Every structure is written in structure tokens, then in C-alpha cells.
Amino acid sequence: MTMEYHNPVLLKETVDGLNIKEDGVYVDVTFGGGGHSKEILNRLGENGKLFAFDQDLDALENVIDDDRFTLIHENFRYVKRFLRFHGVKQVDGVLADFGVSSHQFDVAERGFSTRFDADLDMRMNQKNDLSAFHVVNEYEEEQLKQVFLQYGELRAAPAMARLIVEHRETEKIKTSEQLKKVLKKFLPPRHENKVLAQIYQAIRIEVNQEIEALKEFLQQTPEILKAGGRLSFISYHSLEDRLVKRFIRNGLFEGEPERDMFGNFEVPLKKVNGLIVPSKEEIKINNRARSAKLRIAEKI
Ligand SMILES: C[S@@+](CC[C@H](N)C(=O)[O-])C[C@H]1O[C@@H](n2cnc3c(N)ncnc32)[C@H](O)[C@@H]1O
Numbered sequence: 001m002t003m004e005y006h007n008p009v010l011l012k013e014t015v016d017g018l019n020i021k022e023d024g025v026y027v028d029v030t031f032g033g034g035g036h037s038k039e040i041l042n043r044l045g046e047n048g049k050l051f052a053f054d055q056d057l058d059a060l061e062n063v064i065d066d067d068r069f070t071l072i073h074e075n076f077r078y079v080k081r082f083l084r085f086h087g088v089k090q091v092d093g094v095l096a097d098f099g100v101s102s103h104q105f106d107v108a109e110r111g112f113s114t115r116f117d118a119d120l121d122m123r124m125n126q127k128n129d130l131s132a133f134h135v136v137n138e139y140e141e142e143q144l145k146q147v148f149l150q151y152g153e154l155r156a157a158p159a160m161a162r163l164i165v166e167h168r169e170t171e172k173i174k175t176s177e178q179l180k181k182v183l184k185k186f187l188p189p190r191h192e193n194k195v196l197a198q199i200y201q202a203i204r205i206e207v208n209q210e211i212e213a214l215k216e217f218l219q220q221t222p223e224i225l226k227a228g229g230r231l232s233f234i235s236y237h238s239l240e241d242r243l244v245k246r247f248i249r250n251g252l253f254e255g256e257p258e259r260d261m262f263g264n265f266e267v268p269l270k271k272v273n274g275l276i277v278p279s280k281e282e283i284k285i286n287n288r289a290r291s292a293k294l295r296i297a298e299k300i
Contacts, residue, residue, distance in 0.1 A: 008035025152202030222268035
């Protein structure tokens, strides 16, 4: 049996959100298995163009053989730069399906899944130096605490960081099984998977610098979108979704925008629709969809 690379989430809704013009230019910044990209290509005419980004080498094997399509092996935090490199200043729509692909979760050696014992890795880009091993074994106690606190929202973050630092004085923590053993006392049997998922999420976000990349990417979107162009973004955890929501609402990640004497403020985007989430049916056949949140906006 061949395993599917990735079953696209909210496929119709996300691509509908782009309001595709037949001869438009689009970007899918999280290509993965190419599910969303294929649907965009289905809706484009022969003069349409699609550029896609993925930082994972494995994703490159899914490249689509189509003259209208270009796959770029880069981090989407450099989206503007690499679109320019390909002669494109502005596009009609940007699609993002953030986070980890099923493929990344399913290949044990990548170290993303709590289901397997594997070396601590979790790099989306296999060429990067920073891995889960580095975070767990080299970070200062305070840095580790902040990672668990901010990205895992773990109340026991200070004690977890302490324990890891104590343990690694005698022995390096090389595998996910070792990490699990070290943190055993924080994993209550009834909630083991939930807490473990939070710990993994925290380390993964740090390893891939996901928040920094997301912020840099979001800030470029108003510039790379034509007026009336659309963005259609799926997030999978609250930290991500909060940044997307706030950026769409007032062009900022935190705080309130400056208002003029009438109380108005200028924003580059306006939201289209409210929040869209998958149906129960979709979640039943694709468990990865359970935490998905789709937001759509238009460049003013
Ligand atoms: C959820 S999957 C996308 C699946 C895709 N929509 C499909 O239908 O197959 C997310 C993909 O985005 C990639 N990715 C995540 N963050 C990235 C970043 N900052 N730059 C480039 N690619 C990134 C991951 O490597 C992964 O392949």
C-alpha cells in the first residue's frame, strides 16, 4: 500500500476563497503534497500561473508537470524576494496551509510524531542546522522554559526545563523516547498524548522558527497582492491563528492601530467571510482537519 503524502484540508473552501481568475497569477506558499496547488491549476486557464513554495526537500518530489507551474524550494518568509527573482511583483492570490504535512508526521525519522521513537529532529528543511536535538540539549534553561511556555502554553514549563537541564548534565537526550522518559512525571496517563503533543509543538515551532517566519510572511502579503487580490490561509493552532486574525483585522500582531481624529484607521486588508472550519464529515475522514481554521481576506 502506498501512503498518501497529504490529504488536503478544506480544499474547496480554501481555493474558492481565492476567487480564481482564469489568467491570474497565484502562489501556494505551503506546497506539501500539492493538493491545493492541483486544485488551483484545475481552475486556471492556459495563461494562468502558479508559483509554489516548500522548504522540505521531500515535497519537491511531488512537483507538478505543468508549464503553468513553478516550485520554489525556499522558506515562505522570503516570498517577495523569490517571486521577484521569477519576475513577479504582485499576484492575484496567496494560499497558505500552515504547519506540518501528513508525510512529515508519518515518516518516523523526521521526528515530528509522538507515535514513534526517533532521533530528535523536527526540521522541515533538512538543510537547516537547528534541530530538536540542539534545542533540547544546547538551549539554556531560561530559553527552554520560554519555548515551552510560549509555544506549548505549558504551565509546568519552568520545572520541565529544569529537569531537562539536570538530566543532560549526565547524558545527552538523543531520542524522543529518552525525552519522554525524562519528562515522564509531567505526563499524566489520562492526558499523556495531549501534553506530549504540546511539548512537541513547542519544540517544533522553535526548531522551524515558525512564528518569526509567519510574521515576516504576513507582513509581505499586502505588498505582493494586487488590489482586490485574495489571501486564503489555514492555521492549526491558536498562536498561528491569532497572528493571522489580528493582521487581517488591523495590520498589526499586537496592540491597537493608531486612529485619526474620527477614530478610523487604515488597514491594507479586509476580511471576506467569517472564520471557516471543517465539517464533522471532513474531520471524520481526515483527523488532521480537526483543528483547522480558514481565514480569507482581500487587499483593499
Ligand atoms: C500542511 S502542509 C501543506 C499541504 C498542502 N496544502 C497539500 O495539499 O498537500 C504544510 C507544508 O508547508 C511547508 N512549510 C511549512 N512552513 C514553511 C515555510 N516557512 N516555508 C516553506 N514551506 C513551509 C511544510 O514543509 C509542509 O510541506
